[in-house]
Amino acid sequence: xxxxxxxxxxxxxxxxxxxxxxxxxxxxxxxxxxxxxxxxxxxxxxxxxxxxxxxxxxxxxxxxxxxxxxxxxxxxxxxxxxxxxxxxxxxxxxxxxxxxxxxxxxxxxxxxxxxxxxxxxxxxxxxxxxxxxxxxxxxxxxxxxxxxxxxxxxxxxxxxxxxxxxxxxxxxxxxxxxxxxxxxxxxxxxxxxxxxxxxxxxxxxxxxxxxxxxxxxxxxxxxxxxxxxxxxxxxxxxxxxxxxxxxxx
Numbered sequence: 391x392x393x394x395x396x397x398x399x400x401x402x403x404x405x406x407x408x409x410x411x412x413x414x415x416x417x418x419x420x421x422x423x424x425x426x427x428x429x430x431x432x433x434x435x436x437x438x439x440x441x442x443x444x445x446x447x448x449x450x451x452x453x454x455x456x457x458x459x460x461x462x463x464x465x466x467x468x469x470x471x472x473x474x475x476x477x478x479x480x481x482x483x484x485x486x487x488x489x490x491x492x493x494x495x496x497x498x499x500x501x502x503x504x505x506x507x508x509x510x511x512x513x514x515x516x517x518x519x520x521x522x523x524x525x526x527x528x529x530x531x532x533x534x535x536x537x538x539x540x541x542x543x544x545x546x547x548x549x550x551x552x553x554x555x556x557x558x559x560x561x562x563x564x565x566x567x568x569x570x571x572x573x574x575x576x577x578x579x580x581x582x583x584x585x586x587x588x589x590x591x592x593x594x595x596x597x598x599x600x601x602x603x604x605x606x607x608x609x610x611x612x613x614x615x616x617x618x619x620x621x622x623x624x625x626x627x628x629x630x631x632x633x634x635x636x637x638x639x
Contacts, residue, residue, distance in 0.1 A: 561583060
């Protein structure tokens with residue numbers, strides 16, 4: 391019954407619908423319960439599969455041309471000066487509408503990107519082997535990525551900080567390989583994702599501080615790379631870790 395009470399909340403947790411306290415409690419539970427962690431990973435994979443299936447169909451140019459032809463105006467009208475104000479107003483409305491659609495499309499792209507990053511973070515939390523290279527030594531973790539990703543990066547010195555480097559793994563976002571580094575601060579786990587700047591196009595549109603699902607996110611660009619710091623730690627912890635990584639870059 392206790393197991394059922396946790397699994398009943400998984401969908402709301404993955405969709406970012408739980409209150410902060412419940413989300414933190416469930417996150418702690420996932421780190422200690424193999425059964426719930428496996429169920430969470432299964433649901434994340436199912437969510438990603440459904441998302442990918444919905445993007446398989448893209449109308450080809452011939453289809454677009456047929457639609458445009460079917461709705462094209464068949465007769466031309468001669469517009470007099472009487473219609474010019476109406477035409478100007480209509481054009482203004484079209485421009486405003488187009489701008490609104492662009493903004494909304496960018497926001498949806500931002501949310502989708504953050505959702506995918508949150509899914510990767512949850513999958514790491516739920517995995518029995520969250521990292522492929524296990525070490526607290528940055529001089530061991532950084533060289534491990536050589537030849538596995540098409541760029542290099544620097545890791546900060548953590549000796550006088552509350553953060554501990556757990557290890558790293560290769561991660562993929564939109565089929566682009568990158569580094570996922572795992573840090574621990576007290577009882578919280580933080581994922582730091584690093585991808586080439588040309589990896590998802592919409593990545594540059596995200597504001598510096600956003601919330602994806604139940605997680606805090608920090609993101610910035612530096613030297614051709616895009617950084618994402620995501621976790622359920624406090625905002626101050628994410629800010630401090632982000633500053634350490636920026637200073638190392």
